[in-house]
Amino acid sequence: MDSLKNTKLLLIEDNREIAGILFDFFEAKEVELDYADNGELGLKLALEESFDAIILDLMLPRMDGFEVCQALRSQGKDTPVLMLTALDNRQDTLHGFKEGADDYLTKPFDLEILEARLLALISRYRGTMASGKVQVGELEIDSKTRQAWRQGQKLSLNPTTFKILSVLAQAAPDVVSRDQLTDAIWGDQPPSNDVLRSHVYQLRNQLDKPFAQPMLVTVPKVGFRLELKP
Template identity: 55%
Template structure:
């Protein structure tokens, strides 16, 4: 497995890192939540081991933000707290499992293997189709007429939202919520993301799928449709 460990306690991180490397797993490490979030956006991992109490960005916020960006990598949260409220909060922020410190490393590995198996089972052959467009929900790769495009998290979130609703119009507010939740940025940021996505998937072809509906939102249109 390729794993991302996000843990600020150096001794705990060292023990976990050494254990999984000895088992020949590939490991990346972040000592704060913000760095962990950035690594999870840029790279593909089979699973993320995520502490809750982290500097710069807590684990709950990291998990929630990743889900909002369309990253569905399995997340196992580590915490020193084991109250019912803490457990429910972890799952409410879309974690896949929860382990209380101190824990047995063998148990950690087994729990990781379990959430990875569940994830692979749920995403196997998960593709969205619309006309020539085929979006792989696992790898964030779009195929069109034999061409393949790797989408960044924002492009993936926008296109997934549009393909799930196609050919219906998706309001701008819905797209913004998929990207940023309740924190809507300046409208220029969304226009920039739409421009980049349109340039990627439409510019090389005669037919343009991505249409802007003035003052309303966006939609995908097949060739020959209005």
């Protein structure tokens, strides 16, 4: 995927000036853009309609970006979310990932960088694995629906944690380095190490916490692998 042309995005942003700039930018790219100026309306649109990605401001009236993202994920909506924040704060960023965001940009941001991040998110969401279901030990992965199960129990994964699991499953039982994971997920727009660490933490909570034996193994100073046998 090398263009946003004909994609459908939802912008949830209360700053009308920023919204106007984004409307002009995306209109020139032939993107369909829906808009909400508060969190409640944004959540309603996100749940009722289908979007390729959501651009979500953090500080919103009625319902903030954290609450919107958490509500989306809790109701099973896995649309990619790129969070915009004026707060260049590590804790806010990690909190956003914990609530299910896939990426973030700090204001003010470069429009071309925003476009590149959205392209990467949407490509990741649409999936790069071969069609069909893959069985890896106790794990079953369906790349068409972007869903996964362990011992028949469905895992609650956002697009990024699903992609991490898919990359590990394709390589299992071999180790996947942190650099390999970062390249597979973000390409030439890598975030800080904290971002990968946060996503792996979220994946481990889903994949291992409810079960007696862990599958996701950290290989110190190298990366991660899936343990296929207890």
